[in-house]
Amino acid sequence: MNFEKLQVWQRSVTLSAALYKGLSELRDFSFRDQITRSGLSIPSNIAEGMTRRTDKEKIHFLVVARSSCAELRTQVYLGIDIGYIHAKLGKQWLEETREISAMINGLMVKLQNND
Structure with a gap:
């Protein structure tokens, strides 16, 4: 499966770029570095996982990507609370992390059903 064609990978790349631009x-x-690393980890782990040979390996990396998504969501909440991220932008990022996480879950289910 070509990870570059996956909508979840494309959206997570877009989100990662938005984090870099929005927090430039x-x-x-240290906060900027941590939140951008979390964001970058999502598409990176999707890409790494989808190039693995077995579905079990792919799922492992998707779990890591989903966890990074949760980490990012936590950091966005904190960034909003401390005034680093405007609430409107933060809400958009939060919603995107929820949707990306759901897409990752769907991909994991699809791979699990391949067995």
Whole structure:
């Protein structure tokens, strides 16, 4: 399966880029680094997983991607609370992480049903 054709990968790449752009002026470098790493981890793990040979290996990396999505969602909540992320933008990012997580779940189910 070509990961580049997966909508979940494409959307997570777009989200990751949006995080970098949206937080480019943030002077708290450790927070910015952590949240952008979480965002970057999602498409990276999808890509790595989907290039593995077995469905079990693919699912493992999708679990990691889904966990990174949850980590990112937590950081967005915190960023909103401390004023680093505007509420409107943060809500968009939160919704996108929820949808990406659901898409990852769907892909995992599809792979599990291949057995």
